[in-house]
Structures are given as structure tokens and as C-alpha cells.
Amino acid sequence: WQKVEDLIFPHLEKPVSELRRQLGRLKFAHRREHLPDVRNARLQEAFDLLEAIPDVEQEEPQLLAELLLLRSQNQVLRAGFGENGMAAQGHASSSSSGWLWGLIPLCGSQEAVTAVADAERAVKLSPEWPQAYKVLANALEAAGRCNEAEVALKKS
Numbered sequence: 001w002q003k004v005e006d007l008i009f010p011h012l013e014k015p016v017s018e019l020r021r022q023l024g025r026l027k028f029a030h031r032r033e034h035l036p037d038v039r040n041a042r043l044q045e046a047f048d049l050l051e052a053i054p055d056v057e058q059e060e061p062q063l064l065a066e067l068l069l070l071r072s073q074n075q076v077l078r079a080g081f082g083e084n085g086m087a088a089q090g091h092a093s094s095s096s097s098g099w100l101w102g103l104i105p106l107c108g109s110q111e112a113v114t115a116v117a118d119a120e121r122a123v124k125l126s127p128e129w130p131q132a133y134k135v136l137a138n139a140l141e142a143a144g145r146c147n148e149a150e151v152a153l154k155k156s
Helices: 002-011 018-032 036-051 061-080 110-125 130-142 146-155
Strands: none
Touching: 002 018, 018 036, 018 061, 036 061, 061 110, 061 130, 110 130, 130 146
16 A cells, blocks of 8 residues: 555645545555455445544545445455355356356345445445446346346446
8 A cells, every 4th residue: 555655645636634545545455355354344444434424425425435336346246156256156147247257146135235225325426437337237237137237337
């Protein structure tokens, strides 16, 4: 993380707040962690930091959207893969988005429902951000809602 700070932060127009630095470190660590429980703990730490902000949806909508998308992706992966990283039911399917290769529809699973809800909230917070629609499409596809996923993907 220090290399990222050293390379990027000196070139920014505005100084980076301590909250954004802390969240950046947690997101950086989260993306590089392989153990699901540790990933989830880092993500929860980031959500805990944002909870301290009154009316976070108005004050920091992009930061909240980023965390919601990370959690949505985690839910899809948790639902679709077993402990060993293999597809839950040993079925490999191609995906219109490419990101969910190897996952099967997870209709009705709590993880899929939560993943869709988080991604939909992120889209509402940041409707101009293409990544939000891509993650929503992945979550919808995992939930077996492929037609809706295709619509979301076209918006990205």
C-alpha cells in the first residue's frame, strides 16, 4: 500500500483524508487476501469505519458503493464455490459477462439475494459508474435472473 501512496498521492489535487487512506488500505488488503474469513473481516472493518459517518449515503456515496460492490462479489463467490475453490456443484458454465465462469445459478440462496441487494444499492448510489452495473449483472446471473443480468450489463 505504501508504494501506491508514494506513486499516486503526490499528484492528487486535494489531500487524501485519513478515512480514505484507511479505507484504501483495507480495500487493498481485501483484494489480495485469499482466505475468505480474513477478506470478510477486512471488509467489515471498512464498513465499520463508514458507519461513523452520519448520513454516509449523502456524504460518501462512492466509498459506500465501492464497499457494497466488494461485498456483493464476495457473496457471489461464497455461494458459488466450496471450501476448495471448486464450483459448488461441479458445473462449469460460460457467462455473458465472463466474470462468473464456473458458477451455476444460485436461485434462492441467501448469498445471491444479498449480493443482488448490495449491487442494486451501489447502482443507486453511483448510477454513472459502469462497474456497479457489471457487478449487478454478475449477482443477477448468479441468482438465476439472466434476463435482468443482460439488461444491467448493457448499461455498463
